[in-house]
Amino acid sequence: MAGARSIMLAAGGTAGHLFPAFALAEELKRRGIVVDLVTDMRGDRYGGGFPARTVYQVPSATLASRSPADVAKTTLMLARGTRAAFSILGRVKPAAVIGFGGYPTYPPLVAARLRGIPTAIHEQNAVLGRANKLLAKRVTAIATSFERTKFLEGSLVEKVVLTGNPVRQAVMDAAARPYEAPTADGVIRLLIFGGSQGARFFSDIVPLALFALPDPIRKRLRVIQQAREEDIERVSEAYSEANISAEIAAFFPDLPARMTAAHLVICRAGASTVAELTVVGRPSILVPLPHALDNDQLNNARRLAESGGGWCIEQRNLSPERLADELEKLLLAPDALAAAAKAAKTAGRPDAVRNLADFTLALAEGRKSGMGRDH
Known part of the structure; x- marks a missing residue:
């Protein structure tokens, strides 16, 4: 040039x-x-x-x-x-x-x-x-x-x-941390985020789903969840009443590091989110934004699910009971989580x-x- x-x-x-x-x-x-x-x-x-x-x-x-x-x-x-x-x-x-x-x-x-x-x-x-x-x-x-x-x-x-x-480089730096599946009696770290367009749905459904989990699983949970400012208080109270350890905020500046610390991520399926999940190699339950133009998030989520790196569940099919069932199966199957983490990493660029x-x-x-x- x-x-x-x-x-x-x-x-x-x-x-x-x-x-x-x-x-x-x-x-x-x-x-x-x-x-x-x-x-x-x-x-x-x-x-x-x-x-x-x-x-x-x-x-x-x-x-x-x-x-x-x-x-x-x-x-x-x-x-x-x-x-x-x-x-x-x-x-x-x-x-x-x-x-x-x-x-x-x-x-x-x-x-x-x-x-x-x-x-x-x-x-x-x-x-x-x-x-x-x-x-x-x-x-x-x-x-x-x-x-x-x-x-x-x-x-x-x-x-x-x-x-x-x-x-971003912050994601590349975080990707150096290898995935470690949850142990039989250890803590289980869940990360939930949905961006400004999608966090309200997760604020409504995720606390109810986690409350429905069996006591032995619920006591091991360590939850980090993004919520809109107007939802933070009610979400925090819901977790407190359920005796679930949780950190709730509208924004996490160190989200890549928190992503790599998670055993399982629950999130939307925006293009940057999917790219970051695959570069760091973390298993995820993807819930595409239902009103996204041209169903781009649904297509993104399906591509990752097809690779074995995550699970795609459309919002219309996701009730607190369904999410609780899915989580109970996955959190008691560390080998499945580890396999998904590996597949996600393989799909990353x-x-x-x-x-x-x-x-x-x-x-x-x-x-x-x-x-x-x-x-």
Whole structure:
């Protein structure tokens, strides 16, 4: 790359989009590459520690419905964002722009194409997201996390390279800890988290399920659970009444370390969550968010379950009684937990961040090796 080695990343303001962008930024920075980030206004929630030279914010909007009013409003906002991104790219002059999904990636990637800058999208899920679906025909190349990605077909396949979904360095560091199955009389560590969209369901169902477990199992439990701020008090009281040792919080900054300390994880099936579970190699009960667009979480969970690395249970089928039954079987079968941990680890792609960085630099330098299918 001639001159300043600069790459622009674009990501929606959710953790699922920002975390893989964060991981790539870390790797590019290690290679001496300057990284900038462009996101929407939601990026403030996660972007404070983002390893970028500058975090730019551009106007964006997600299409809420197909009504003429919503379409017009979203189109206007995206046009404003594209103008803003066009101006930013003119000043920054990156060698490539990489998008990580969400409608906030649309303006910078369209603006990059208008300026003749090489572009790519990274799809974290097993289903091509809606914003990425709009961009797939417009970008130079496409990086994927799964060998099969729904809606990537026809001529688009020629643009595709499988890189995996990169995870942050904190996850890579935590992954060095080997899995240890629970012993016959030892403590059992459960980790429950669901993100801002899914924690309420777990707050409702998990305490009831754990209370229904036999006394010998319940007394061994050590629970760490994420809950919304408004649910923390009632969840804590429920565990206290059940005499279950529990730590409840809205956010755990050291979640990767807590994940590796767990004997079993109960969680949603967002792309970053599944990637982290497989890199660290921990068994999980995955409960996909039922209203996720295009059932992306269900597809993610099924792929992991098919590998033997976890168990997928749809929310509509999960009652406290069902969860209690599943937990009793698993917690009394340490060999099954250990086998799932091993399978999850086998399914992991710890080299994903290196692959994606190679892909990015090949794109920026105009090389075919490492991007697309050497088309």
